[in-house]
Amino acid sequence: MSRSFRIGLFGASAAALAALMLWSVAGLPAFGQYHHEYGRILNASAPSERHVTNVVAAVVFDYRGFDTLGEEFILFAAVMGIALLLREVNERRPQPRDDVGSDALRLLGVGFAAGLLVLGLYVVAHGYLTPGGGFQGGVVVASAFLLLYLAAGYRAFHALTPRSGVDFAGSTGAGGYAVIGIVSMLLGAAFLHNFGPLGTPGTLASGGSIAFLNVASALEVSAAFVLLYTEFLEELAAVRS
Amino acid sequence: MNVLVPLPVVIPLLTAAVLTATSPLLSKRADDLAGIAAAAATTVVSTLLIVDSLDHDLVYWFGGWKPRSGIARGIAFDVEPLGAALAALAGALMTASFVFAWRYFDEVGTLFHVLMLVFLAALSGFALSGDLFNMFVFFELMSVCAFALVGYAIDHPAPLQGSINFAVTNTIGALLVLFGIGLVYGRTGALNLQQIGRALEGRGHDGLLIVAFALLLAGFLVKAGAVPFHFWLSDAYAVAPIPVCVVLSGVMSDLGLHAIGRIYWPAFSGVFAAQAGSVRGVLVGFGVITAIVGGTMAFFQRDLKRLLAFVTISQVGIFLVGLGLLTAGGLAGTTLYVLASGFLKGGLFLAVGILVRRAGDGDELRLRGKGRNAPMAGVVFLLGGLGLAGLPPFGIFPGSALIIHSAREIGYGWVPTTLVIATILSAGSMLRAGARIFLGWGDADDPSLSHEPRAAEEEPSEASGRASPPLLFLPAIALVLVGLGLAFTPGLAGRASDWAGRVENRPARGAEVLRGVVPHSTRTSSFEPGATPYLYGGISTAGAFGFALFGLYRRRLPVFLRRWPSRMTARPATVLKELHSGVVGDYVAWLTFGAAALGGVLALTVR
Amino acid sequence: MSYLPYALAVWIFLCGLYGVVTSRSLVHLVVCLAVAQSSTYVLLLSVGYVNGGGAPIFADVPKGTRAVDPVVQALTLTDVVVSVTVAGLLLALTIQAKKKARTTDPDELAAMHG
Numbered sequence: 020m021s022r023s024f025r026i027g028l029f030g031a032s033a034a035a036l037a038a039l040m041l042w043s044v045a046g047l048p049a050f051g052q053y054h055h056e057y058g059r060i061l062n063a064s065a066p067s068e069r070h071v072t073n074v075v076a077a078v079v080f081d082y083r084g085f086d087t088l089g090e091e092f093i094l095f096a097a098v099m100g101i102a103l104l105l106r107e108v109n110e111r112r113p114q115p116r117d118d119v120g121s122d123a124l125r126l127l128g129v130g131f132a133a134g135l136l137v138l139g140l141y142v143v144a145h146g147y148l149t150p151g152g153g154f155q156g157g158v159v160v161a162s163a164f165l166l167l168y169l170a171a172g173y174r175a176f177h178a179l180t181p182r183s184g185v186d187f188a189g190s191t192g193a194g195g196y197a198v199i200g201i202v203s204m205l206l207g208a209a210f211l212h213n214f215g216p217l218g219t220p221g222t223l224a225s226g227g228s229i230a231f232l233n234v235a236s237a238l239e240v241s242a243a244f245v246l247l248y249t250e251f252l253e254e255l256a257a258v259r260s
Numbered sequence: 261m262n263v264l265v266p267l268p269v270v271i272p273l274l275t276a277a278v279l280t281a282t283s284p285l286l287s288k289r290a291d292d293l294a295g296i297a298a299a300a301a302t303t304v305v306s307t308l309l310i311v312d313s314l315d316h317d318l319v320y321w322f323g324g325w326k327p328r329s330g331i332a333r334g335i336a337f338d339v340e341p342l343g344a345a346l347a348a349l350a351g352a353l354m355t356a357s358f359v360f361a362w363r364y365f366d367e368v369g370t371l372f373h374v375l376m377l378v379f380l381a382a383l384s385g386f387a388l389s390g391d392l393f394n395m396f397v398f399f400e401l402m403s404v405c406a407f408a409l410v411g412y413a414i415d416h417p418a419p420l421q422g423s424i425n426f427a428v429t430n431t432i433g434a435l436l437v438l439f440g441i442g443l444v445y446g447r448t449g450a451l452n453l454q455q456i457g458r459a460l461e462g463r464g465h466d467g468l469l470i471v472a473f474a475l476l477l478a479g480f481l482v483k484a485g486a487v488p489f490h491f492w493l494s495d496a497y498a499v500a501p502i503p504v505c506v507v508l509s510g511v512m513s514d515l516g517l518h519a520i521g522r523i524y525w526p527a528f529s530g531v532f533a534a535q536a537g538s539v540r541g542v543l544v545g546f547g548v549i550t551a552i553v554g555g556t557m558a559f560f561q562r563d564l565k566r567l568l569a570f571v572t573i574s575q576v577g578i579f580l581v582g583l584g585l586l587t588a589g590g591l592a593g594t595t596l597y598v599l600a601s602g603f604l605k606g607g608l609f610l611a612v613g614i615l616v617r618r619a620g621d622g623d624e625l626r627l628r629g630k631g632r633n634a635p636m637a638g639v640v641f642l643l644g645g646l647g648l649a650g651l652p653p654f655g656i657f658p659g660s661a662l663i664i665h666s667a668r669e670i671g672y673g674w675v676p677t678t679l680v681i682a683t684i685l686s687a688g689s690m691l692r693a694g695a696r697i698f699l700g701w702g703d704a705d706d707p708s709l710s711h712e713p714r715a716a717e718e719e720p721s722e723a724s725g726r727a728s729p730p731l732l733f734l735p736a737i738a739l740v741l742v743g744l745g746l747a748f749t750p751g752l753a754g755r756a757s758d759w760a761g762r763v764e765n766r767p768a769r770g771a772e773v774l775r776g777v778v779p780h781s782t783r784t785s786s787f788e789p790g791a792t793p794y795l796y797g798g799i800s801t802a803g804a805f806g807f808a809l810f811g812l813y814r815r816r817l818p819v820f821l822r823r824w825p826s827r828m829t830a831r832p833a834t835v836l837k838e839l840h841s842g843v844v845g846d847y848v849a850w851l852t853f854g855a856a857a858l859g860g861v862l863a864l865t866v867r
Numbered sequence: 868m869s870y871l872p873y874a875l876a877v878w879i880f881l882c883g884l885y886g887v888v889t890s891r892s893l894v895h896l897v898v899c900l901a902v903a904q905s906s907t908y909v910l911l912l913s914v915g916y917v918n919g920g921g922a923p924i925f926a927d928v929p930k931g932t933r934a935v936d937p938v939v940q941a942l943t944l945t946d947v948v949v950s951v952t953v954a955g956l957l958l959a960l961t962i963q964a965k966k967k968a969r970t971t972d973p974d975e976l977a978a979m980h981g
Binding site: 020022025026028029031032033035036039040042043044045046047048053054055056057058060061081082083084085086088089090092093095096097099100101102103104106183186187189190191193194197198200201203204208209210211212213 | 261263266270273274276277278279280281283284320321322323324325331333334335368371372374375378379381382385393394397398400401404405407408409411412414423439443446447448449450451466467468469470471472474475838839841843845846848849850852853855856857859860863
Binding site: 022025026029033036037040041044045047048049050051052053055057058061062063065066067072073074075077078079083086087090093094097098100101104105148149150154221247250251254 | 868869870871872873874876877878880881884885888889910913914915916917918919922923924925926930931934935936937938939940941944945948949951952953955956958959960962963974
């Protein structure tokens with residue numbers, strides 16, 4: 020198929036598809052006129068039923084918590100897949116060099132990385148109170164490690180993220196999420212039914228198992244992203260050396 | 261709520277997590293054993309779910325969020341025998357794959373087993389779910405695992421191409437599904453399939469619903485591999501490792517199609533009830549084209565895995581026709597056909613794997629006559645080929661009989677003929693390959709067959725000697741025998757029709773899911789195939805053999821018989837082959853065309 | 868104006884697809900795929916918007932304040948995770964394409980055809 024035929028085929032099809040899709044979105048309620056029950060019911064009842072103030076977190080970890088289990092494992096499996104795809108089949112990995120020359124960069128960077136780590140942990144911990152949560156905070160925590168790489172070089176990054184430790188953390192996070200669901204079953208309820216003290220809304224001690232699931236997902240997401248960065252940074256280091 | 265329902269998803273996921281966490285401590289064979297154990301346990305649980313759901317659906321609300329006043333708050337699994345059977349099929353194929361893969365993937369530690377187990381969890385969840393977005397999550401989970409597993413042999417160019425084409429096209433398919441979900445949610449505010457159906461009933465259909473349905477359909481058809489969304493399938497299935505192909509071909513493609521039934525009946529059958537005939541026409545049309553194109557392309561292949569990939573595409577076309585009839589008989593027949601065919605295709609892929617490991621090659625012409633060293637693989641080939649050809653009363657016969665009856669009842673009497681043609685093309689190509697390899701028949705060269713690069717597994721390596729023969733043969737023979745013997749389950753066809761009738765009965769099922777009203781168990785019907793399916797089955801089997809002989813010896817036909825047909829078919833054949841260019845940009849262009857065509861045809865006919 | 872966000876979603880989707888079809892570099896292709904994916908975020912979040920509604924977080928506003936739909940936000944979160952993972956996998960494949968096949972032009976990666 021020649022390129023011009025391909026573009027022609029695509030052009031005609033995209034025009035038709037655009038017409039169809041525009042026709043369909045004309046049938047949606049106008050922007051801002053969302054009037055369905057699902058969202059309104061959850062906004063009204065989640066704070067009292069689960070004592071959390073971040074209703075999105077309640078949806079993610081409780082009402083639709085089973086979707087989040089799948090989503091966690093999507094991240095887990097994808098990172099395992101990337102490790103599989105980037106594995107060196109017959110070559111030895113060359114030893115990466117340390118690139119960072121400036122002490123000032125190192126000092127500031129490490130300082131900021133530590134701060135970023137604390138920020139990430141804060142976002143995770145308060146995920147069901149204010150905007151944030153396991154996913155968001157987990158990404159911030161992993162980026163603290165990335166900042167460490169930028170500031171202190173590959174060897175420091177590598178020393179702080181041993182492969183078996185990161186694998187263990189990630190799988191504990193992912194498996195832990197499933198185990199929490201099983202605990203609900205052992206307590207006689209459905210899989211992922213909320214358990215534990217619901218506590219006082221607005222404090223860290225609230226939400227019952229939402230808090231545990233939050234931590235599990237944070238653990239899994241940060242480990243998965245650290246592993247992701249490790250895989251790609253190893254490639255970068257191999258290219259440079 | 262039945263405590264077994266979450267297990268087909270939870271068991272493989274937990275095993276995968278535990279394997280990763282403990283991988284430094286594991287002994288050599290622990291991951292193989294854990295994989296086999298987890299897959300076998302999942303198969304057993306899924307089979308128990310079939311039994312438990314015989315009388316009425318098992319509805320499981322995760323998180324304990326039962327619906328109030330007909331509004332679902334949480335995610336539900338809606339387990340009925342047809343879906344649970346597909347989950348059991350996934351488990352069985354995965355168990356056989358793990359046995360076959362014994363000691364083969366040692367070099368990557370636990371990565372292969374972990375990805376396969378998560379894949380199994382995704383397949384099971386997808387087959388059991390009753391929530392539209394939950395289905396999407398499992399759709400993506402199975403995609404992500406499959407992208408990586410297909411690209412396993414990353415140091416060869418073909419797996420790289422296959423994996424990229426697979427990833428890009430399937431991601432776009434997922435986007436189409438997500439767009440459809442957004443539209444449906446905007447209209448109904450619901451994600452539970454039965455609730456969507458309730459929200460849509462009584463109101464007419466309009467542009468939004470037609471296009472939303474078309475987008476969902478297009479996205480799932482990309483996964484299933486229907487024409488013109490099928491191009492990635494032949495690239496990906498030709499390069500994936502054999503244990504992965506078994507599961508991809510045996511169940512993932514079929515689940516793409518099952519998903520269409522899974523969303524149509526609860527959510528859209530009410531809205532499109534008056535126009536069911538038009539929807540039927542569109543689905544059956546796409547199905548027939550897929551079946552014929554798949555079979556034709558299968559004929560042109562010499563690489564065995566790519567041949568089987570096109571056979572898979574052709575079968576998907578047949579399933580789409582059966583499902584597209586939009587009747588209980590069609591749904592039941594398709595599911596039975598899917599089950600039998602899944603086992604048969606799994607066994608055939610394993611037989612190809614045995615050949616590749618024994619003889620070091622996966623090319624039909626280069627393997628000519630060399631199959632004599634692996635007679636058991638030949639037996640599997642023959643049985644599998646006979647099964648796929650539709651030899652009555654084995655294997656696919658009950659499913660095919662139900663589809664034929666249903667088609668004739670609603671005035672689509674020409675459909676079985678096209679299905680026979682497609683079966684002759686695809687099974688005939690399989691039998692041709694088998695005869696050439698195991699019996700040494702046919703010419704040594706055939707320029708009309710597409711030449712492909714040597715696949716990764718064909719490189720001679722020490723791996724070929726590692727697994728002992730019984731571990732390779734037993735799963736292959738077992739799968740094929742189950743596939744053939746499934747037809748002899750007593751009362752299968754009649755009961756399948758009942759279960760399909762339950763799926764069709766949207767009001768009753770909606771009441772059960774949303775209000776917990778358990779229906780009375782229905783009377784069991786029996787199904788007498790009559791003579792016509794036997795006739796069609798006999799014709800397709802004989803035709804497959806004849807076509808195989810034609811494929812082997814057509815050069816030896818008298819020239820005057822060959823000249824006119826070969827001139828007629830040479831140009832179209834070349835064009836068809838060239839369309840499968842291997843370039844991802846072409847595939848995406850065809851995908852867009854397919855989505856636009858599907859949407860356009862539905863928009864014009866569903867008024 | 869009230870349908871503009873939805874039309875925008877359609878436009879972004881088709882632009883992303885155009886980029887994928889005409890791409891000459893795998894990295895460009897991955898980014899175009901991400902663009903197409905972001906159209907679904909726009910659609911989902913637009914569907915859930917409520918005029919004058921704030922975030923569905925009641926830490927500092929009283930319960931019962933008008934808020935947008937939290938469900939689509941959870942769906943979009945999942946969508947973003949999926950997007951990231953697919954981009955990661957495709958970029959890993961791109962790296963291998965550069966190393967093994969020495970090209971990142973998708974038009975040249977056609978070892979199998981026919």
